[in-house]
Amino acid sequence: MSLFAAAAPAHNWRRFYFAALLLTLLFRGWLGAALPFTGDEAYFYWWGRIPAGGFYDHPPMVGWWLAGLIAVSEAEWWLRLPAILQPALLSFMLLAFLRDDPHATRWGVATLVLLAPASVLDVLITTDIPLVYFSVASALVFLSAVRGRAGWLFAVSGLLLGGAFLSKYFAVLLGFAYIAWALWRPAVWKWKALALVVLCALPAGLYNAWWNSQHCWANVMFNVFNRHGNAHLSWETPLLYAAMMVWLLTPMVVWGLLRTPGAWLRQAALPWLVAVPLSIFGLLSLVKTIGLHWVFSFVPLVFLLYGRSVSDLTLQRTIRFAAVIAAVHVAAVLAVASQPVERWSSLLGERKYAGVVQTVKADEVIAALGDDVNRYELMTDGYSPSVTVGYNHRRYWPVFGPASSHARHDDMLTDFRRLDGRDVLVLSKEAPVLTDYTPYFRDVQVDVLTVRGAKFWRIRGHGFDFAAYHAGVLEPARRYWYAIPGWLPQQGCFFEERYFR
Template sequence: MSGARLPAALRSGVAGVALLATLFVFRLWFSAALPMTGDEAYFVLWGEHPAGGYYDHPPMVGWWLAALLPFGHAEWFLRLPALLLPIALSLVALRVARPLGSERARLAALLVLLQPASVWNVLITTDTPVILFTSLSVAAYVAALRARSPLRSLSWHALAGAFLGAAFLGKYFAALLGVAYLAHVVFGRRDGMRAAGFAALLIAALPAPLYNLWWNSGHCWVNVLFNFFNRNADAGFHWQNPPLFLASLAYLATPWLLFALWQQRAAVRESARRSVEGSAMLWLTVVPFALLGLLSFGKSVGLHWLASFTPLLAVAAALALPLPSLAGLVRWSAGFAVVHVLLIAIIAALPLETWRSTKLYDGIVLTVRADELLAELKPWADDHLFATDGYSPSATLAYNARRPFAVFGEGSFHARQDDFITDWRAQDGGKILILKKSEPKLDEYAPYFAQVEQRQFELHGARYYLVLGEGFNYAAYRDGVLARVRERFYQRPAWLPQRPGSCEFCSHNFPAETCQ
């Protein structure tokens, strides 16, 4: 790899533009062909109900979708931020690496552009704004390190902090970048602006978490409870989690890039010693990945947790490694990208029934053939509230039907935004249709209705069940279901101050009691 010669085609910016155009066309096709996934549809639901925050996470992706929805509802349109994200990331890489030469900068951009997530990830999720604002924050931070005057340095530090705050309003784990900045300031920098610069960065970043705390104090502390309590009930050591973390990192960053960085670690250290860019990239990648690696000993770390920092690894490699090595990395990554494109095209061409023997088949049919499934529900559309027993099918069907689909029952600790959208008091005495992918036990539904019956139908070989309830009993549902929801998901510690009467779930359903 280290002896590879830089291809002339890659030296010409034409090849880079051609690659960018080809990948964009593929991603545009994929974003239009791929049905809206359950998580994405759930975030679209956020956008349809604009708010200062949401149950699971801070509000950034909901705000983005709220801005897009008035202009279109098509999958490819709502996915535009994710579709354009790799272009933004490659431009950041180009800017960070440019002082070390235009050729090195182009290779940095290509390495970012060819990472697996940049090839296939067209999903609009909470991670999309985190990845974007993390990269923009790092670019501003590097600009602060390069600044020739104190005023410009302070301004760039403040902009880096503002972008960090925006990333935090996407997801809490953006705070890992803040920890990395602190580590770099304390252990990696010796310039005279490090203390004042970090102070400017911190001051600019603080409004976002302070706003989030204020919002949570008026909304049951929902995303604090979710992220730090409810989702960690099963936390503990599982032997498979650390290897899974390493495998995820190797996949997203690509094994050859990690191997090259390790094999030529002396060059990486030298890059950190001789340039502010190299020093920043070393600390801003090592610290987050080290913290996530430690976290993996107590919790599963998913691919999406790593996606904000893997582009920085590509930039770190581009800053430190010899140009022939970088050319070899680009070729390997280009081949890997082609494999992804071919694999996705093959899967898209397969008949739906290919997946019939899998446990996921009923969910696949529900997602891919949502219009046909909704046609089966049409006889009850005028006088029933539609519902399912989980957030993913409810969000998916709501997106496709352009009508509400509630979540009936306790659900899980994930994605409970429906607690704030569906007012069960308004359904008292009404009719509810509950779609299920498994055969229901009617005696579990009977206490909540005056009359209940079951229907079923098949669609492309998948069987679905309907629970048709008439005469909904809100009082029984409140005591039998919502009370358990309150106990499981809305019990805040006493040290979290709640603004009086501001927790809608409790004030609506349990006005004489508190969620504590």
């Protein structure tokens, strides 16, 4: 007999939910312990290892969380615990929010949150993890406030929105949704509610603006100016965005929402919290690739919208389909995990395979350097390699050379003045162009390391010349990444104060 019948009793819905909860937690716990730290995670690890009031490219929340976690342990599974538990905790939040809804809707929506592809696979600790917690909590409290017209709940929603803003700037899209809700059929009570939300979220925004004004407006420069050099009109990126959403939500959910718009448009406030952010991402997709993780905050809200729009039977079928998709993803991960790392050398190409080895077997890469780890200042030529190898070495590796607009937090952490005259070893995944190094050292030597069949180039520079590096690397970096508009009031800039005053 099927677990779900046409008129499934409440205990069947609960039973399936708890089975999904247990199985997904077991798989995610294993994956969180077995998967090596990725470049982004290692980057944020250093935020927690060297905590501060803010960081270069995003607001500070994940760094603050990691600082607390690192105080207990630096094991991968422990640092990832907020991510590993996130689908489960989100499902608990939805169960509490839906306590007065029919049991099919309540348990069905919570189960969909557990079985969604991203909920099964994503165990990485990134800026998106606190963003999702705060955004979903803010949205659910906002919906509760709308339902009861409770002023204090609007205030709590605003505080949570402030937490989301201190996690990642995409929180403003949820704020736009609140504004759109207030503008649609405006009423005095709506304006009062919106004012409470804004007033309670405002301190987080003011804090972030104050910190930026004292730190080169780093978050603003990165997110508004420096990271969009490749933006251009394209027909491919909207199709990619649409395909990504179908995968994240599952085809049945997307088809169900497209087929019955009248059912979900009648819901109070919730359609705004889904349609406004996802439509903005849709417009942005015309000129830019939308990151998979950008939309994570709104996926649980889509499932809530869907669960309240379809029949119990349709929801049952959707859950069955989602369970099959989840099982396929788990099988795929287990198949990949069972393969030796060398299997990927022919599939990925030389440079990408070296990146895999550097991540998965970082301890072997460090061991291959031998006595050089103590004789030289250790660096790489890119942000991701530096933080990844540095995490595994438990020793920060700076970045040599101009690098890119991304992840320039190294500009805050590394003072190249103190390295004048020192010997430096730069580890690279590709053959170096010697003219990128010879101007900045008395002499340069290059050799090749091979680890698990992957090639790494070891560039040894003796007698670092800071004056030459200042002219050849730091001055161009100042022009490219620190050209702060005059209309932004500056109270301080670490890059200017360190190198140009």
